[in-house]
Amino acid sequence: MEPTNDMILDIRKDPYNYVMRVVFCRWKPFILQAMDTDEVTNFSRFIKQLPITQKVLSQNLKALEQDGLVVRTVIPDTPPRTEYRLTDRGRSLIPLLDQVYAWGWNVMKEENMPIDALGEMWHGYRKKEDDLMLHPYKKRRELP
Amino acid sequence: MEPTNDMILDIRKDPYNYVMRVVFCRWKPFILQAMDTDEVTNFSRFIKQLPITQKVLSQNLKALEQDGLVVRTVIPDTPPRTEYRLTDRGRSLIPLLDQVYAWGWNVMKEENMPIDALGEMWHGYRKKEDDLMLHPYKKRRELP
DNA sequence: CAGTATCCTTAGGGATACTG
């Protein structure tokens, strides 16, 4: 086949670009991770765990739902509850996220960069303290 | 340990955030991938392969160099040449990038989304056509 | 509890032109 004069990567059709748009946006790894840890969770629990605003959380959850990584279930109760959980596709991402975290963790260690302790607990790089994991609070305390 | 009243994730110290900043920015996976494919490469070759402007390429290469993923070598010749290649750390990222690509590729297939052919060749999802791989051109032709 | 609605800011990228 002759090399023709119009060859170039079309980024909009590239898987890298897709994954960056769908997964690697600011808060999404954290949101996905939280749902992996908690299995089922809800809006205000995310808000307690992450320093994210309601608006941005809402946007991100909608996008994740649209991209098929998350299911939102409304339970007709009084007052109605809303549950969020990972889809199979969302769950299929967790091993990859773990490896991404691990790569970053190792590099940050090599560079002596400070690493967030709560994240380390979530990922098993630091002994989990159940009360902290179960009762996350809005403000942050320094850990050893 | 008592749950104290100030617990929260500090995103600036989190590995996810680090990796998103250092690796998963728009063009960086492509740039890294190109350097894995080519072993040694140079500025204008990137420009031929990717639909990126010189300014943005320059910015990205500088950042990658600063973050220790890429080495830049100037060879005092006439005119002087500049070579770019991956560091060990950069190379350690390739398996991860491959998995990211693979995850995205599979999802896009499931969703019947169009997938860029040149990327597929680079990643071995499509038979490599050496002339195209070796002589990438600026504009794009549709592949079957 | 589970969100909307507004307003504002900024980093990152794109376009284009120029340089040694």
Next chain:
DNA sequence: CAGTATCCCTAAGGATACTG
């Protein structure tokens, strides 16, 4: 060949307030 220099623009996030 290997970049700088400008100008511009928009998407994504942050702050704050309000709702059923």
